Amino acid sequence: MNKFQQTWDNSHFYSGSQDPQIIVTVEQTKLAIAHLTSLCAPFNQYIAVAENLPEDQFVAILNQVKLAHFHRTEKFQAFRNLQTFISSTLSTDTLDGPARAWKPTLQQLSAEISQASKALDVFLTRVSDPFIQQLITEPALQELSFALQHARKHQDQLLSLPEEQLLTGLSVNGLQSWGNLYTELAGSLKCDVNGEQIGLAAAFNRLSDSDRTTRAAAWHGVRSAWETQSGTVAAILNAINGWRLEETKQRGTQRTLHYLDQSCHDSRIDRATLTALMDSTYAGRSIGQRALRTMGKVLGVETMEPWDLFAPPPVSESVPSISFDEAIALIASAFSQLTPPMGEFAIMMAEKGWIDAKPTPARSTGAYCSSFSDPREPRVFMTFEGSMNNVLTLAHELGHAWHNWVMRDLPRYKTYYSMTLAETASIFAETLVRDALFAKATTPAQQLAIAWEDGAAAATFFAKHTRQVYL
C-alpha cells in the first residue's frame, strides 16, 4: 500500500475541465477586464505629458495608479487559478477535449488583461523619475519598485500605445499559437519503438532502459516520429524567429538592439554574462568529454551514441527500483540536513497531493513546477518510474517549489523571477540530494549509481550547449 498518492489533487479549485464554475470564472474575468480598462483609461491622456508631468498632479495621478494596480493584482486571482488548472490538466492528459478548448480562450483573456492595463504600463515606463521616486514611497505600490526600474531601462524600445495594444492582441493568434501547435503535435505524436506505438513521454523514458537495443530503438522511434513532421516544425521555428526579428526591428527606431539583448533583458542578465557563460562552458567541454569516455568504458561501449547518454549504470539490475514513497523520504531527509522545514515541506507536497508523477498515456514530456495564485500552492509535474534519475528530477522540481513556498507571503510583484535565477534553487536542491545519497551509499554499486548521474549530467549539458552554439 502506497503512503502517498502519485497524482495531484486540484479539485478544490475545479472538479474537472467540464466544471460549470469555469464559465462563471470566465464571465467574471470579462467584467473585471472591462473595469480595468475604465480604470486605466485616464492614462491614455497622461502618456503625452508623462515626461514633463507637473508636480501638482502627482498625488491625484498616484491615487489612480493605486486603484488600477490594486484591481489588476487582486481581481484576476480566480482567472490565474483557472489558467494553472487548465495547463495542469493538459499536462497529465494532452488529449483532454474541454481543457484543449479552453486554452485559446484563456490566452485571449490573458492578452486582453495586458491590453487593458497597457496605457498604465506605458505611462509608468515613460513618466519622469521624480514621479517614480514618489510612487515607490507609497506602501501599496512599493512592490513595483524593481519591476519599474528594470522596465525603464528599455524605455526607448516602446512603441506607441495603439501599436503596443495591437501587438499584444495579434500575438494571441500569431506568436502564441505556434507554441500551441508544437504542444499539440508533441502530445499526439506516436513513436514506433520495436513495433509498439507509444507517446513521446514514454519513448523518452525508454532512453534510460538498461538494454542498449531498446534505447537505440527508442531514440530512432522519437527521431522518425519527428521526421514525419519536419516541414511543420521548420515552419513553426521560422515563424517564431520571423516574429522576433520583425518586432525587434519595429522597436529599434531610437536604439537598435540585437534580438538577444531583449531576451537577456527579459532574463535579467547582460549580454556579457551570457557570452561569459557560453565561453566558459565551451572552454570546459573536456569535463563532459571525460565523463562520456568514462561512461563508455564502464558500459563497455567503444563509441558513445546519442542513445547512450541516458543509459543507467550497468550495475543497475542489482540496484532496486525506488518507490515514490521512498523517493519522498530520501529527498525529505536530504533537505532536512540543510534545514528541517525544507524536509517537512517535501513531505507536505506529497501528503497534500501537490505532485503529479504517475505515468499516464497521453502525458506531456518533461518536468516542471508551477503554482496556483490564491491560495499560493505550488505544483510539481513529472513522470516517476523509479530510477535514480527520476529521484533527482523530483528533488530538482521540489527545489523550485520550495523557492515558491518561502515567497508565498511576499507581494505578488516581488515574487516574479527569471529562469536565470530559478535554476539556482532547483539545482541546489538536487545537489543536496545527490550529496546525501552519495554519503549514504555503502557499496561501490550504490556509489556508482550516484556518480553516474553526475557524469551523465555533465555530459548531456556540455554536449547540448556546445552543439547548439558552436557546431
Ligand SMILES: [Zn+2]
Ligand atoms: Zn529547473
